[in-house]
Amino acid sequence: MLATRLCTMRKLPSVLARKLASGTSGSPVLPDMSEGHLPIHVNNVRSRLRDIVGASTNWRDHVQAMQERKALHTLLAKRQEDLPPRRMKDSYLEVILPLGSQPEIREKYLNVHNSVRFGRILEDLDSLGVLICYTHTKQETQPRSPLSIVTALVDKINLCKKIIYPDCDIKFTGNVSWVGRTSMEVKMHMLQLHGGDYSPVLDATFVMVARDPENKRPAFVNPLIPESPEEEEIFKQGELNKLKRIDFSTASLLKMAPTAEERNIVHDIFLNTLDTRTVSFRSRKLPPNSVWMEDAKLKGLQICHPQERNIFNRIFGGFLMRKAFELGWATACSYGSSRPFIVSVDDIMFQRPVEVGSLLLLSAQVCYTEKNYIQVRVHSEVYDADTREHQTTNIFHFTFISENEVPRVIPKTYGESMLYLDGKRHFAAIMKDI
Numbered sequence: 001m002l003a004t005r006l007c008t009m010r011k012l013p014s015v016l017a018r019k020l021a022s023g024t025s026g027s028p029v030l031p032d033m034s035e036g037h038l039p040i041h042v043n044n045v046r047s048r049l050r051d052i053v054g055a056s057t058n059w060r061d062h063v064q065a066m067q068e069r070k071a072l073h074t075l076l077a078k079r080q081e082d083l084p085p086r087r088m089k090d091s092y093l094e095v096i097l098p099l100g101s102q103p104e105i106r107e108k109y110l111n112v113h114n115s116v117r118f119g120r121i122l123e124d125l126d127s128l129g130v131l132i133c134y135t136h137t138k139q140e141t142q143p144r145s146p147l148s149i150v151t152a153l154v155d156k157i158n159l160c161k162k163i164i165y166p167d168c169d170i171k172f173t174g175n176v177s178w179v180g181r182t183s184m185e186v187k188m189h190m191l192q193l194h195g196g197d198y199s200p201v202l203d204a205t206f207v208m209v210a211r212d213p214e215n216k217r218p219a220f221v222n223p224l225i226p227e228s229p230e231e232e233e234i235f236k237q238g239e240l241n242k243l244k245r246i247d248f249s250t251a252s253l254l255k256m257a258p259t260a261e262e263r264n265i266v267h268d269i270f271l272n273t274l275d276t277r278t279v280s281f282r283s284r285k286l287p288p289n290s291v292w293m294e295d296a297k298l299k300g301l302q303i304c305h306p307q308e309r310n311i312f313n314r315i316f317g318g319f320l321m322r323k324a325f326e327l328g329w330a331t332a333c334s335y336g337s338s339r340p341f342i343v344s345v346d347d348i349m350f351q352r353p354v355e356v357g358s359l360l361l362l363s364a365q366v367c368y369t370e371k372n373y374i375q376v377r378v379h380s381e382v383y384d385a386d387t388r389e390h391q392t393t394n395i396f397h398f399t400f401i402s403e404n405e406v407p408r409v410i411p412k413t414y415g416e417s418m419l420y421l422d423g424k425r426h427f428a429a430i431m432k433d434i
C-alpha cells in the first residue's frame with residue numbers, strides 16, 4: 001500500500017518533467033546571448049524595475065516620485081498599431097539565483113525542512129514576470145517607462161520536483177508568449193543545477209496588464225510577432241488560454257448552477273451524511289475517515305506595511321502570494337497531519353490592488369481532497385476599519401500532495417458544497433494538465 005502511494009507521488013512529477021524536457025510546455029524560444037541577454041542576478045531584478053519606472057527607494061519620497069511619473073502620461077501610445085512589434089526572443093531573460101555558489105543568500109530562502117521556501121520563489125517569479133514585460137515594451141528613446149505593469153493573473157504554476165534544494169544554483173528563464181491589446185502572457189521556467197546540468201523544476205504562466213503611469217486606465221503594449229511554427233503554436237496557445245479563462249469564468253458557480261453530474265455528487269454527499277437513526281433532513285453525521293469542511297480552515301491577518309510595497313506603491317503581488325501560500329501550506333499541513341508538498345498553483349486572480357496600510361484578512365479552506373491530494377483555496381480581503389467594509393482582493397488555489405492518504409473533506413451547507421465543487425473543478429483541470 002505504502003509502496004503504491006510513493007509510486008503515485010513520484011509518477012506525477014516525472015510525467016511533467018518529460019513534458020518540460022521535450023519542450024511541450026512552451027519554451028522553444030532559445031536564449032540569444034549574442035543580443036546582450038546576459039543572465040541577471042536575482043537581487044538586481046527589483047532594482048532594475050525601480051530604475052525603469054523611477055520608483056523611490058524611501059517611502060517618504062513616494063508622493064514626489066508618483067508626481068514625477070504622472071508627467072510620463074504624454075509618452076503613452078494612442079493606438080497599439082503605433083508601437084513597434086516585438087519578437088518572443090526580444091523579451092527573453094535569464095535570472096540566476098546562486099544558492100549554491102553564494103551561500104550567504106541561502107538564509108532568506110531556507111525552510112525548516114532544509115529545502116527552499118516556495119513562497120520566496122513566487123516572489124521572484126512575480127518580479128521576473130514584470131521585468132520580462134518591461135523588456136517587451138522597452139522603447140530605446142524613453143529612459144523611464146510610462147507604463148505601470150501589474151500582475152493580473154497567475155494562470156498556472158506546475159511543479160515537477162517535490163524538493164527544491166537550498167544549496168544548488170537556480171536559473172529562471174522566460175519571455176512574453178502572447179499579447180492582447182493591453183495584456184501580456186508570460187511563460188517562465190525554473191531549473192536547478194545538479195551535477196553540472198540544469199534540470200526542470202517548474203513552469204509558470206502569468207498574465208500582466210499595462211496601465212497608465214497613475215495605474216488608472218489600461219495602456220497599449222507592443223504587438224508580438226511569432227517567427228517560427230513553434231512560436232505560432234505558443235501564440236495560439238495563449239489565445240486559447242484566454243478563451244479557456246473566459247469559459248471557466250462564465251461557468252463559475254457564482255454565476256451558474258452546478259451541472260447535473262455535480263448536483264448528484266452534492267446530493268450523494270448529503271445522503272451519506274444523514275443520520276439514519278433519525279428521519280430528518282437536519283440531523284447530519286460525519287462518515288468515517290472524514291472531516292467537516294468547517295473544521296478544515298485557518299485564518300490570518302497581515303498589516304500591509306510600506307516595506308512590502310511594489311514599485312507603484314501598492315502591495316507587492318509576490319508578497320501577497322507568499323503570505324497566501326504559507327497559510328495554505330499550514331492549512332494542508334494541519335489537515336493531513338504530515339508535510340505537504342506543493343504540486344500546482346492555478347488561477348490566482350488579482351482583482352484589485354492592495355493599498356499600503358491595509359488590514360489584509362486571509363482565510364484558507366481545504367475545499368477538496370482525493371487520495372493524497374489536498375486542494376486549498378485562500379481568500380484574501382481588505383478590511384476598512386473606518387467604514388467596516390470588506391473587499392475581496394484575491395482568490396488563490398493551491399494543490400498539495402501529502403505523504404499519507406488524507407481524510408475526505410465533507411461540505412455541510414450549500415455554500416460549502418459550491419466551494420467543494422469549485423475545488424473539484426480546479427483539481428480536475430490540474431490533473432489534466434500534468
Ligand SMILES: CCCCCC(=O)SCCNC(=O)CCNC(=O)[C@H](O)C(C)(C)COP(=O)(O)OP(=O)(O)OC[C@H]1O[C@@H](n2cnc3c(N)ncnc32)[C@H](O)[C@@H]1OP(=O)(O)O
Nearest residue numbers: 150151152153180181182183209310316317350351352353
Ligand atoms: C516588483 C514589481 C512587481 C510589480 C507587480 C505587482 O506587484 S502588481 C500587484 C498585484 N496586482 C495588482 O494589484 C492588480 C490588481 N488588479 C487590478 O488592478 C485590475 O483588476 C487589473 C488592472 C488587473 C484589471 O483591471 P480591469 O479589469 O479594469 O481591466 P480591463 O477590463 O480594462 O482589462 C484590461 C486588460 O486586462 C485583461 N485582464 C483583466 N483581468 C484579467 C484576468 N483576470 N486575466 C487575464 N486577463 C485579464 C483584459 O483582458 C484586458 O486585456 P486586453 O486589453 O489585452 O484585451
